[in-house]
Amino acid sequence: MTRAERSDLRKQKGCTIWFTGLSASGKSTIAIALEQHLLHLGLAAYRLDGDNVRFGLNKDLGFSEKDRNENIRRIAEVAKLFADSTTIAITSFISPYAADRxxxxxxxxxxxxxxxxxxxxxxxxxxxxxxxxxxxxxxGLYKKARAGEIPNFTGISAPYEAPEKAEIHIRSDKSTVEESVAKITEYLQSAGLIPAKA
Structure with a gap:
Protein backbone atom coordinates (compact mmCIF):
# COMPACT_ATOMS: atom_id res chain seq x y z
CA MET A 1 0.00 0.00 0.00
CA THR A 2 1.35 3.42 -0.89
CA ARG A 3 1.45 6.26 1.59
CA ALA A 4 -1.09 8.16 -0.51
CA GLU A 5 -3.50 5.21 -0.37
CA ARG A 6 -3.08 4.92 3.38
CA SER A 7 -3.60 8.66 3.72
CA ASP A 8 -6.80 8.51 1.67
CA LEU A 9 -8.16 5.65 3.77
CA ARG A 10 -7.33 7.32 7.08
CA LYS A 11 -8.35 10.78 5.86
CA GLN A 12 -5.16 12.25 7.26
CA LYS A 13 -1.59 13.12 6.29
CA GLY A 14 1.37 12.15 8.44
CA CYS A 15 4.22 14.44 9.44
CA THR A 16 6.76 14.98 12.19
CA ILE A 17 6.65 18.07 14.40
CA TRP A 18 10.08 18.30 16.01
CA PHE A 19 10.25 20.47 19.14
CA THR A 20 13.72 21.62 20.17
CA GLY A 21 14.87 24.00 22.89
CA LEU A 22 16.58 24.29 26.25
CA SER A 23 15.48 22.38 29.32
CA ALA A 24 12.56 24.25 30.97
CA SER A 25 11.83 26.17 27.75
CA GLY A 26 8.26 24.85 27.70
CA LYS A 27 8.68 22.24 24.93
CA SER A 28 6.80 19.46 26.70
CA THR A 29 4.02 21.72 27.95
CA ILE A 30 3.32 23.03 24.46
CA ALA A 31 3.74 19.57 22.87
CA ILE A 32 1.23 18.04 25.31
CA ALA A 33 -1.26 20.83 24.61
CA LEU A 34 -0.76 20.43 20.84
CA GLU A 35 -1.29 16.68 21.02
CA GLN A 36 -4.51 17.17 23.00
CA HIS A 37 -5.71 19.81 20.53
CA LEU A 38 -5.08 17.60 17.50
CA LEU A 39 -6.75 14.59 19.15
CA HIS A 40 -9.80 16.74 19.97
CA LEU A 41 -9.94 17.62 16.27
CA GLY A 42 -10.22 13.91 15.53
CA LEU A 43 -6.68 13.60 14.18
CA ALA A 44 -4.26 10.79 15.03
CA ALA A 45 -1.29 12.27 16.88
CA TYR A 46 1.30 10.78 19.21
CA ARG A 47 3.94 12.48 21.34
CA LEU A 48 7.43 11.07 21.85
CA ASP A 49 9.39 12.49 24.78
CA GLY A 50 11.90 11.48 27.41
CA ASP A 51 9.26 9.83 29.56
CA ASN A 52 8.16 7.29 26.97
CA VAL A 53 11.44 6.85 25.07
CA ARG A 54 14.25 7.02 27.62
CA PHE A 55 12.75 4.26 29.78
CA GLY A 56 12.06 1.85 26.94
CA LEU A 57 13.51 2.16 23.46
CA ASN A 58 16.56 4.10 24.64
CA LYS A 59 17.04 2.79 28.18
CA ASP A 60 20.49 1.53 27.19
CA LEU A 61 21.72 5.07 26.46
CA GLY A 62 23.39 7.55 28.78
CA PHE A 63 23.99 11.28 28.30
CA SER A 64 27.39 11.37 26.60
CA GLU A 65 27.50 13.20 23.28
CA LYS A 66 27.65 9.86 21.45
CA ASP A 67 24.63 8.51 23.35
CA ARG A 68 22.70 11.75 22.83
CA ASN A 69 23.36 11.48 19.10
CA GLU A 70 22.09 7.90 19.05
CA ASN A 71 19.07 8.89 21.15
CA ILE A 72 18.05 11.49 18.57
CA ARG A 73 18.77 9.15 15.64
CA ARG A 74 16.47 6.48 17.06
CA ILE A 75 13.75 9.02 17.84
CA ALA A 76 13.96 10.32 14.25
CA GLU A 77 13.52 6.78 12.90
CA VAL A 78 10.50 6.11 15.14
CA ALA A 79 8.94 9.50 14.30
CA LYS A 80 9.37 8.73 10.60
CA LEU A 81 7.51 5.43 11.05
CA PHE A 82 4.64 7.19 12.82
CA ALA A 83 4.51 9.83 10.07
CA ASP A 84 4.58 7.11 7.41
CA SER A 85 1.54 5.54 9.08
CA THR A 86 -0.22 8.92 8.53
CA THR A 87 0.00 9.82 12.21
CA ILE A 88 1.21 13.27 13.33
CA ALA A 89 4.37 12.49 15.31
CA ILE A 90 5.27 15.11 17.92
CA THR A 91 8.76 14.89 19.39
CA SER A 92 9.88 16.91 22.39
CA PHE A 93 13.61 16.70 23.06
CA ILE A 94 16.34 19.25 23.70
CA SER A 95 18.20 17.83 20.64
CA PRO A 96 20.98 20.41 21.10
CA TYR A 97 23.10 19.63 18.05
CA ALA A 98 22.23 21.03 14.63
CA ALA A 99 23.86 18.03 12.92
CA ASP A 100 21.55 15.60 14.74
CA ARG A 101 18.46 17.60 13.82
CA GLY A 140 16.17 21.95 39.86
CA LEU A 141 18.46 20.81 37.06
CA TYR A 142 20.06 24.18 36.36
CA LYS A 143 20.86 24.61 40.04
CA LYS A 144 22.54 21.19 40.08
CA ALA A 145 24.39 21.97 36.85
CA ARG A 146 25.68 25.27 38.27
CA ALA A 147 26.89 23.34 41.33
CA GLY A 148 28.76 20.92 39.08
CA GLU A 149 26.51 17.99 40.00
CA ILE A 150 25.35 17.45 36.39
CA PRO A 151 28.17 17.37 33.83
CA ASN A 152 27.50 18.28 30.19
CA PHE A 153 24.27 20.11 30.93
CA THR A 154 22.92 21.87 27.84
CA GLY A 155 23.03 25.65 28.09
CA ILE A 156 25.43 25.62 31.06
CA SER A 157 28.36 23.26 30.48
CA ALA A 158 27.36 21.90 27.06
CA PRO A 159 26.33 23.80 23.94
CA TYR A 160 22.89 24.34 22.48
CA GLU A 161 23.02 25.04 18.76
CA ALA A 162 19.90 27.06 18.01
CA PRO A 163 18.10 26.37 14.71
CA GLU A 164 18.74 28.99 12.05
CA LYS A 165 15.77 28.17 9.82
CA ALA A 166 13.13 26.47 11.94
CA GLU A 167 9.71 26.35 10.30
CA ILE A 168 8.18 27.72 13.51
CA HIS A 169 9.91 29.96 16.05
CA ILE A 170 8.19 30.51 19.40
CA ARG A 171 9.45 32.70 22.21
CA SER A 172 7.86 30.83 25.11
CA ASP A 173 8.57 33.66 27.53
CA LYS A 174 6.45 35.97 25.34
CA SER A 175 3.67 33.62 24.19
CA THR A 176 1.08 31.64 26.13
CA VAL A 177 0.69 27.91 25.59
CA GLU A 178 -2.61 28.59 23.82
CA GLU A 179 -1.01 31.13 21.49
CA SER A 180 1.81 28.70 20.73
CA VAL A 181 -0.59 25.86 19.89
CA ALA A 182 -2.60 28.24 17.68
CA LYS A 183 0.55 29.28 15.81
CA ILE A 184 1.53 25.66 15.12
CA THR A 185 -2.04 24.77 14.12
CA GLU A 186 -2.14 27.68 11.65
CA TYR A 187 1.12 26.48 10.12
CA LEU A 188 -0.23 22.93 9.72
CA GLN A 189 -3.38 24.30 8.09
CA SER A 190 -1.47 26.56 5.69
CA ALA A 191 0.76 23.62 4.72
CA GLY A 192 -2.29 21.49 3.98
CA LEU A 193 -1.39 18.95 6.66
CA ILE A 194 -4.60 19.33 8.64
CA PRO A 195 -8.05 20.56 7.53
CA ALA A 196 -8.39 24.31 7.25
CA LYS A 197 -11.54 24.17 9.41
CA ALA A 198 -9.56 22.78 12.36
Missing amino acids: KIARDLHAASGGEENEALPFIEVFIDIPVEEAEKRDPK
Missing part, protein backbone atom coordinates in the same frame (compact mmCIF):
# COMPACT_ATOMS: atom_id res chain seq x y z
CA LYS A 102 19.69 17.68 10.21
CA ILE A 103 19.95 13.87 10.25
CA ALA A 104 16.32 13.72 11.43
CA ARG A 105 15.23 16.17 8.71
CA ASP A 106 17.22 14.37 5.99
CA LEU A 107 15.74 11.03 7.02
CA HIS A 108 12.26 12.42 6.35
CA ALA A 109 13.35 14.08 3.11
CA ALA A 110 14.75 10.75 1.87
CA SER A 111 11.43 9.00 2.54
CA GLY A 112 10.04 10.09 -0.81
CA GLY A 113 10.27 8.18 -4.04
CA GLU A 114 8.33 7.23 -7.12
CA GLU A 115 5.19 6.33 -5.16
CA ASN A 116 5.50 8.63 -2.15
CA GLU A 117 6.14 12.28 -1.42
CA ALA A 118 8.75 13.00 1.24
CA LEU A 119 7.36 13.08 4.76
CA PRO A 120 7.00 16.64 6.08
CA PHE A 121 9.40 17.59 8.88
CA ILE A 122 8.46 20.70 10.85
CA GLU A 123 11.07 22.03 13.26
CA VAL A 124 9.61 24.06 16.13
CA PHE A 125 12.20 26.10 18.02
CA ILE A 126 10.97 26.84 21.54
CA ASP A 127 13.23 29.78 22.23
CA ILE A 128 13.93 31.17 25.67
CA PRO A 129 16.92 32.97 27.22
CA VAL A 130 18.87 30.59 29.44
CA GLU A 131 18.39 33.06 32.31
CA GLU A 132 14.62 32.68 32.03
CA ALA A 133 14.89 28.89 31.81
CA GLU A 134 16.96 28.94 34.99
CA LYS A 135 14.26 30.95 36.77
CA ARG A 136 11.68 28.31 35.86
CA ASP A 137 13.88 25.26 36.56
CA PRO A 138 10.99 23.00 37.74
CA LYS A 139 13.27 20.00 38.34
